[in-house]
Structure formats: C-alpha cells, structure tokens
Amino acid sequence: MTLSFRGFEKNSSDESDSDSGEDFEEFNENDSADSIQDEEENMSDDEAATTMDNETKNGDDDEDEVVKAIKAEKNKQRDHPPTxxxxxxxxxxxxxxxxxxxxxxxxxxxxxxxxxxxxxxxxxxxxxxxxxxxxxxxxxxxxxxxxxxxxxxxxxxxxxxxxxxxxxxxxxxxxxxxxxxxxxxxxxxxxxxxxxxxxxxxxxxxxxxxxxxxxxxxxxxxxxxxxxxxxxxxxxxxxxxxxxxxxxxxxxxxxxxxxxxxxxxxxxxxxxxxxxxxxxxxxxxxxxxxxxxxxxxxxxxxxxCMVPITQNIVVTSGEDGVLRAAHMFPQRQLGIVGQHRLPVERLDISHDGQFIAxxxxxxxxxxWNISYFESIDSIIDVNHKQNKKKDMSNNLPSSSVKNAADFFSGLA
The missing domain is CATH 2.130.10.10 (YVTN repeat-like/Quinoprotein amine dehydrogenase)
Structure with a gap:
C-alpha cells in the first residue's frame, strides 16, 4: 500500500501598516529572498531545532488518525518468521x-x-x-x-x-x-x-x-x-x-x-x-x-488438515485457504488464525508451541504466532451464547487481517 502524507504549512504574509504605495514597494525591494535566507542562516542552532520541531508537530497534527494507526501497525515488531x-x-x-x-x-x-x-x-x-x-x-x-x-x-x-x-x-x-x-x-x-x-x-x-x-x-x-x-x-x-x-x-x-x-x-x-x-x-x-x-x-x-494447539483448541484449514480455530470443550468457533489465497494442504506446530506453519x-x-491461545484457553466462558457466523469471521491476533472494531477502537 502506498500512502501519501500531507504535512505542508502555508504562511500568509503580514498586512503592511504603511499608508503609501511607495513604502510597500520599498519593503519588497529591501526584504528580498536573499535577505530572508541570510536571516535564517544567522539563526542559532537551538532556534533552528525549535522551528523544525514545531513544523514536524504541525505536520503530524495534519495526519489523519487512521494513517497514524496504519503506520503503528506497520512498525510493530515482527513476532513470527517471514513467509x-x-x-x-x-x-x-x-x-x-x-x-x-x-x-x-x-x-x-x-x-x-x-x-x-x-x-x-x-x-x-x-x-x-x-x-x-x-x-x-x-x-x-x-x-x-x-x-x-x-x-x-x-x-x-x-x-x-x-x-x-x-x-x-x-x-x-x-x-x-x-x-x-x-x-x-x-x-x-x-x-x-x-x-x-x-x-x-x-x-x-x-x-x-x-x-x-x-x-x-x-x-x-x-x-x-x-x-x-x-x-x-x-x-x-x-x-x-x-x-x-x-x-x-x-x-x-x-x-x-x-x-x-x-x-x-x-x-x-x-x-x-x-x-x-x-x-x-x-x-x-x-x-x-x-x-x-x-x-x-x-x-x-x-x-x-488440523493441528491441536492446547488440550481444548484445534486449528484447521482446507479448501478455502483460511486457518480457523475452535474450542472443543465446549465446542465453539474462536476465529481466524490466518489466511492463504489458495487451499491449504498441511499444518504443523513448532517444538516450542509458539508457531504453526x-x-x-x-x-x-x-x-503464525499462536502463543496467545494459552490465555484464551483459560478464559473461555462456557455460558457464553455463541454467534457462530460472527465468531467464524473474527480475526485473531495472528491473522494478517484486522477486525474493523479492533482497528478503530483506539481512534475515538
């Protein structure tokens, strides 16, 4: 995804208090681009740094909150091996x-x-x-x-x-x-x-x-x-x-x-x-x-294919290319672990139980990093009324797709 950002600041010129056109013309001649540049070059290092910080801050303020959320997701530390x-x-x-x-x-x-x-x-x-x-x-x-x-x-x-x-x-x-x-x-x-x-x-x-x-x-x-x-x-x-x-x-x-x-x-x-x-x-x-x-x-x-994750949780996949997790005792769908574009042939779990491939x-x-299942397994509510359609489409933390509700929860 290519993102474009807008962080530009347009400053309007100050109105002149002079009541003569000659004075206005004289101001334009004296305050040329060269003289303005000289003034900037004579600024102290601290003043220049302060100016840059202010410009950066103003630019960040102009960024959409959704763009910031996307950037935060992209900058998260990798928690699983690359494909x-x-x-x-x-x-x-x-x-x-x-x-x-x-x-x-x-x-x-x-x-x-x-x-x-x-x-x-x-x-x-x-x-x-x-x-x-x-x-x-x-x-x-x-x-x-x-x-x-x-x-x-x-x-x-x-x-x-x-x-x-x-x-x-x-x-x-x-x-x-x-x-x-x-x-x-x-x-x-x-x-x-x-x-x-x-x-x-x-x-x-x-x-x-x-x-x-x-x-x-x-x-x-x-x-x-x-x-x-x-x-x-x-x-x-x-x-x-x-x-x-x-x-x-x-x-x-x-x-x-x-x-x-x-x-x-x-x-x-x-x-x-x-x-x-x-x-x-x-x-x-x-x-x-x-x-x-x-x-x-x-x-x-x-x-x-299937792979047991805990004593109660299984991850399965197949023809639709989606890896789904289910809790067996009681039986209920937990959501989507990950996804491929085409059918999945095999699954396996690493020796330390941290990844499935x-x-x-x-x-x-x-x-897929599935370490979060240990905590999920212990908090399943047996009395919770299941919405199977919603649970089957729920994207779990390892999924490459995020739930809209989760993504926007911090933007309010």
Whole structure:
C-alpha cells in the first residue's frame, strides 16, 4: 500500500501598516529572498531545532488518525518468521521436535530444510531424495532422523545433521505410499493409495506386518503415547484401528458419507477428533472407535488438515485457504488464525508451541504466532451464547487481517 502524507504549512504574509504605495514597494525591494535566507542562516542552532520541531508537530497534527494507526501497525515488531516462497508445489511440512528447523517436501521429490527465527528463514539443505512427488515427511521423536515417502513407493531415512542417507526401502508398497507416521525405537508405519498399512523396523529389511484395511488411500494415521492402537483414516470414509501389539485389526467404524482426511488428539489423548472432506467433524472417545460420540459442521468447505494447539483448541484449514480455530470443550468457533489465497494442504506446530506453519497451493509456507491461545484457553466462558457466523469471521491476533472494531477502537 502506498500512502501519501500531507504535512505542508502555508504562511500568509503580514498586512503592511504603511499608508503609501511607495513604502510597500520599498519593503519588497529591501526584504528580498536573499535577505530572508541570510536571516535564517544567522539563526542559532537551538532556534533552528525549535522551528523544525514545531513544523514536524504541525505536520503530524495534519495526519489523519487512521494513517497514524496504519503506520503503528506497520512498525510493530515482527513476532513470527517471514513467509517462505518456493518454486515448486509444497506437499507436506514438518517441524523438527527439538530445534528451529522445518522440512518442506515438494512435488518434484525434494526435501528443503530451513532454519527459522522471527527475523529470517534460511535454507540450510536441499535433499534430492525421490524421483516422483513427495507425499509425507516426518521427523523421529528426537529430531535426529527424517523420514520421507513419495509416489515412487520409496521410503527414505536421512540423518538430519549430516544429510546422509541412513536407509532406503525401495518398492516398499505395491501402490504409491500416501502417509507415514513415526513411532519409537526406529519404527514407522506407512499407508498407501490402495488401503494397505505396513509397520517397519528400519533396522530390518522387511515389514513387521502388512494389513489390508480398505480399498482407498490411507489419508492419515495417529496413535497415543502408549502406542497400542494405530487409528487410520481412509478415503473410503471408514476409521480403522489396528492393534499394534497384536498386529491385527482392532475395530472398524461405520462408513461415513465422505472421505476422512485428518485427525488430532485432545484431553490427554482421551478424545479423538476426525475431519472430513464435507467439512464435518466427528469426535470419538479413545478405544471407542466404532461410532462417534459427537459431530458438528465445522465449515462448508473440505477440511484437509488440523493441528491441536492446547488440550481444548484445534486449528484447521482446507479448501478455502483460511486457518480457523475452535474450542472443543465446549465446542465453539474462536476465529481466524490466518489466511492463504489458495487451499491449504498441511499444518504443523513448532517444538516450542509458539508457531504453526501452513503450506498452500500458492507454493507459500506461512508462519503464525499462536502463543496467545494459552490465555484464551483459560478464559473461555462456557455460558457464553455463541454467534457462530460472527465468531467464524473474527480475526485473531495472528491473522494478517484486522477486525474493523479492533482497528478503530483506539481512534475515538
């Protein structure tokens, strides 16, 4: 935005007390521009500084209050890393769990590693790992090993510090691998486009088990700290739970009327939230995966991704490119965290919980400071009557768009 400012001061000439035209003409000749300039040059430094201060003050008084508010917003100290703009479509992102490092997986099969802080993002490594489009990238629990998978059916394990390849599993699945989840003790699980899930110990050449759970892609997988059950969301609208210890299917849910796209855990892992391509959320009690305990319409667009922020708050996004926050217990919309011009593909949260990152179809990765949620979480009024339409359009502090009411509140 280009702003123009007006700070000019026009001084009118003093009227002459002289009653003769000759005197007036004589005044114009003697008080020439040169004599006025000489007078200004003979001013003391203090007098000149005072004059400049007065002119500046008068100019500032002429500025519109809205312009001042805009300038104040522009001059605020940055509280989040700058946007990363990429040449290629970003398929997935993953924050390192122990340092300020984020991995970006793109459509040409490369993984880009960026260090970040509030002032800059710095590309520290480009890893050309896959021959086809990446599908998923994840760090292990310590952040020392990075796993990736792609449409080429290959699973890669890379040392984060050196960038050297630790493990390469070719033809890991018969179908392209769609999703990957890190467990502990060198174990990962992968799901493919054809509904097959495999558990791997990367120290061994073959999978620990292989289970066919459906006919559509495995869109997301999740487990809790105990890692007894692995819950898989499917493109066929079915939630399938695998008993990891017993290497068998534990239960399957009813078939829902849309693709199940993403999942998150809340309330000390006792509640499972599942998003869908029709904008609905389904809430399950942990271990009770056959049928949801509650459901509600989150938005009219497809929900592609979610990230839990606190034990009660989730941020979701998808087809409309808007990141929205909701409080789950009680359920109510909190507002807009941020926005992209195009659909959002993935979300993730930093190791310290201060930022979330989002990647969009416009090849941008944006960062949002969400530290304010800790205070919001503790002051939610359970008896407050929700205006859902108003709350869904409310711009939260991290949003790049300000609410008109907030913006003009200090201008009265």
């Amino acid at each position: 990363i703009t990429c040449d290629d479509f970003i398929v997935d992102i993953s924050f390192n769990p122990s340092r300020n490092l984020i991995a970006l997986a793109n459509i040409v099969g490369d993984i880009l590693l960026y260090e970040y802080n509030t002032e800059e993002t710095k590309l520290v490594n480009t890893l050309e790992l896959h021959l086809k489009a990446c599908r998923d990238v994840e760090f292990d629990i310590d952040g020392t090993t990075m796993y990736s998978t792609a449409k080429d059916k290959v699973i890669m394990a890379v040392d984060v510090e050196t960038g050297k390849l630790k493990k390469c599993i070719e033809d890991a699945h018969e179908e392209p691998v769609y999703s990957l989840k890190c467990l502990d003790d060198n174990k990962i699980v992968t799901g493919d486009d054809g509904g097959t899930v495999k558990l791997w110990d990367i120290r061994k050449p073959d999978p620990v088990f292989t289970l066919k759970i459906g006919d559509e892609h495995v869109s997301d997988m999740i487990t809790n700290d105990a890692q007894k059950y692995l819950v898989c969301a499917g493109g066929d609208g079915v939630l399938t739970t695998i008993d990891l210890k017993g290497s068998k299917i534990y239960t399957t849910s009813e078939e829902y009327d849309s693709e199940l796209t993403c999942m998150g855990l809340f309330r000390s892992d006792s509640k499972l939230l599942v998003g869908s391509s029709k904008g609905k959320f389904y809430l399950f009690n942990w271990k009770e995966f056959g049928y949801h305990s509650d459901e509600y319409l989150g938005q009219k667009h497809s929900i592609q 989002s990647c969009s179809h416009d090849n941008d990765v944006k960062f």
